[in-house]
Amino acid sequence: MDDTAFLKIQGLRKSYEYVDALRGVDLTLARGDFLCLFGPNGAGKTTLIKIVADLLKPTSGTVEITGGPDLDSDIRSRIGLISHQTLLYDELTARENLQFYSSIYQIPDPDDKIDSLLHTVGLYNRREERVSTFSRGMQQRLSIARALINDPVLLLLDEPYSGLDQFAATVLSNHLKKLHAQHRTIIMVTHNLTRGLETADRIGILSEGRLVYLKDRDEIDLPSFEDHYLMHMETN
Amino acid sequence: MGATLVILRKDLLIEIRRKDSVISMIFFGILLLFVMNMAIGIGRKVDPELAAGILWISILFSSVLGLGRTFSLEKTNRCIDGLLVSPVAPSSVFVAKNLVNLSFMLISEAVIIPVFFALYGDNITVRLAPLLATVLLLNFGFSSVGTLFSGITAATSRNEVLLPLLLFPVITPLIAFTVKATGEIFAGVPFGEYSSWLRLMAAFGLIFSCAGYLLFDYVMKEN
Numbered sequence: 001m002d003d004t005a006f007l008k009i010q011g012l013r014k015s016y017e018y019v020d021a022l023r024g025v026d027l028t029l030a031r032g033d034f035l036c037l038f039g040p041n042g043a044g045k046t047t048l049i050k051i052v053a054d055l056l057k058p059t060s061g062t063v064e065i066t067g068g069p070d071l072d073s074d075i076r077s078r079i080g081l082i083s084h085q086t087l088l089y090d091e092l093t094a095r096e097n098l099q100f101y102s103s104i105y106q107i108p109d110p111d112d113k114i115d116s117l118l119h120t121v122g123l124y125n126r127r128e129e130r131v132s133t134f135s136r137g138m139q140q141r142l143s144i145a146r147a148l149i150n151d152p153v154l155l156l157l158d159e160p161y162s163g164l165d166q167f168a169a170t171v172l173s174n175h176l177k178k179l180h181a182q183h184r185t186i187i188m189v190t191h192n193l194t195r196g197l198e199t200a201d202r203i204g205i206l207s208e209g210r211l212v213y214l215k216d217r218d219e220i221d222l223p224s225f226e227d228h229y230l231m232h233m234e235t236n
Numbered sequence: 237m238g239a240t241l242v243i244l245r246k247d248l249l250i251e252i253r254r255k256d257s258v259i260s261m262i263f264f265g266i267l268l269l270f271v272m273n274m275a276i277g278i279g280r281k282v283d284p285e286l287a288a289g290i291l292w293i294s295i296l297f298s299s300v301l302g303l304g305r306t307f308s309l310e311k312t313n314r315c316i317d318g319l320l321v322s323p324v325a326p327s328s329v330f331v332a333k334n335l336v337n338l339s340f341m342l343i344s345e346a347v348i349i350p351v352f353f354a355l356y357g358d359n360i361t362v363r364l365a366p367l368l369a370t371v372l373l374l375n376f377g378f379s380s381v382g383t384l385f386s387g388i389t390a391a392t393s394r395n396e397v398l399l400p401l402l403l404f405p406v407i408t409p410l411i412a413f414t415v416k417a418t419g420e421i422f423a424g425v426p427f428g429e430y431s432s433w434l435r436l437m438a439a440f441g442l443i444f445s446c447a448g449y450l451l452f453d454y455v456m457k458e459n
Contacts, residue, residue: 053321057457077323085314091250103242104322146318 005066006031006185007052007154012061014047014209021047023209024061029202031153032183034176036190036200037211040233044209045189046083049158052187053081065154077105080152084162086143090132094123094142097131098149105150117145121171137165144172148179155179157188161195173199193229197222207232239324243332248339250309257302261344265298266351273355281359284422288415291352295345296378296411302340303382304399306333307390316390320456330383330452334445337379337386345371361424366434370417373434377410377441384448387455413437 007029014022021044029035039045050056052063054076065075081087088097095114102110118124121141131139140163147155155176161169176199180186189206190196197203203220205213205228212232251257272290276282282290310316319329349371353362385402389395417433 053317055317055320055457074323076321079321081317081321083314083317085317087315087318088313089246089250089309089315090312091253092246096249100242100246101318101322104239104319104324106238106323150322 004030005064006033007066007187008062008064009048009052010062010064012048012051012063013059014044014051014056015059020209022051022058022061025206025209025211027204027211027214029185029187031185032180033202034180034186034188034200035202035204036188036196037204037206038190038193038196038229039206043206045206046158048206049081049083049156049187049189053079053156075153078150078153080147080150080155081158082143082147082156082160083158084160086131086139087146088131088139088143091130093128093130094118094134094145095127097142098145101146101149107149110149113149114145117148120175121145122167136163137168140164141168141171144168144175148175153184155184155186157186157190159190160188161190161192169195193226197225205229205232239328240332240335243319243324243329244335244339247306247309247332247336251336251340257305258340258343261298261302261340262347264301265294265344265348268294268297269348269352269355282356284360285415285419287352287356287360287422288418290356291349291418292374292411292414294348294352295341295374296407298344298348299337299341299378299382300400300403302344303337303379303386303403304396306337306383307386308395311390316456326452326456327449329456330387330448333386334379334383334448337383338375341375341379345375360422363421363424366421366427366430367418369434370414370421370437373437373441374410374414377437377444378407380441380445380448381407381410384444384451384455387448387452410437410440413440 005028009025009027012022012025013020025048037045037048047056051058089100092100095118098114098117099110102114107113115124118127121144123138123142123145126134131142134142160172164172173195176186180199180201188196188200197217201217203215203217203225204211213228269290310319353360382403385399389398389402392398413433413436417430417437420430
């Protein structure tokens with residue numbers, strides 16, 4: 001692994017019984033990169049996120065994540081995951097959910113951090129209410145707070161804008177920009193071109209299990225990118 | 237151990253709020269006792285071996301209800317992904333879920349066993365210490381196997397059907413040891429004559445608790 005790489009994916013393949021979800025993905029990210037991956041349904045985006053998060057074993061290939069000298073040796077404890085599922089317990093209150101996750105991440109004296117995150121996502125006044133009483137948008141906002149409880153250096157987002165109202169989507173975009181400015185490494189997969197292009201600094205397209213496009217955002221001519229993306233949507 | 241206690245506390249808190257697992261276990265267990273009591277004949281004395289079979293049928297069938305729900309909690313909203321992404325070892329999840337199942341079984345047995353004695357206790361010698369040892373050893377073995385298979389079947393869409401199909405063939409030896417030991421306890425036989433059954437039950441529990449602890453990493457992650 002070269003010195004500047006934070007995350008290196010080599011030859012990643014994932015095959016299910018009848019489908020090849022990933023067909024040899026190679027990707028290197030430096031620390032602080034924010035990669036947004038677009039792609040049609042079934043392109044392998046969620047599979048890629050799950051493998052990087054160590055939720056799924058690849059058929060072949062490797063994913064290496066290095067913390068670097070100034071980070072904890074256990075980099076896995078500094079990964080945050082936001083997906084279209086909230087990963088929250090319906091019968092617990094907003095605060096209890098965050099307390100649970102702060103306990104399993106062994107965060108010392110988490111109360112101030114929990115309060116601050118609840119303020120950030122606009123749920124402080126409803127902190128003692130059960131998640132089952134929340135709307136989909138509120139649950140997703142709480143899920144953002146949950147993913148940030150361990151101060152992640154690598155944030156994985158799988159369709160994070162799905163089901164979000166305008167307020168929650170703006171909270172998420174602002175928070176992602178803030179995390180990016182703090183030099184966190186972020187991988188986001190989404191269908192939302194506007195949000196993705198607005199926040200990320202590297203843009204990729206995954207199509208039929210292959211990374212068919214990868215450029216810095218500064219190099220991209222946005223109208224031609226949209227045409228390029230639509231072409232892959234049609235051929236998939 | 238910290239993560240185990242955190243997960244255990246969370247699951248018990250959720251059960252206190254939902255109350256569905258333990259209440260359905262107790263209700264189903266008592267229902268089975270009443271149905272068998274009517275089939276045998278209300279007030280008719282039963283011999284100790286048959287009584288032992290009736291007791292464990294009620295407890296084991298009702299306990300399966302609780303097992304199936306242990307992981308359904310984690311499947312909702314994919315909470316299991318939150319645990320797997322975290323630094324919590326899958327073995328800690330196994331220990332926590334095993335303790336949750338043991339707690340649910342103990343609570344339901346605290347209600348089912350007195351009802352059993354009220355219905356079938358006429359011809360039975362009540363010796364509390366050996367019966368308690370048998371209950372604890374059965375719970376330990378059943379919960380260890382059950383937690384392991386509950387984790388395996390949680391990833392499937394029909395886990396409530398699949399779980400008993402996988403579970404009961406594997407725990408058949410444990411059921412046999414338990415029924416033999418309990419029958420002899422109810423008959424008032426000296427401890428030395430049934431202690432070998434208790435040792436076999438302990439061995440069964442130890443083997444499957446170790447297997448679950450070691451294999452749970454493979455069980456929890458998708459292939």
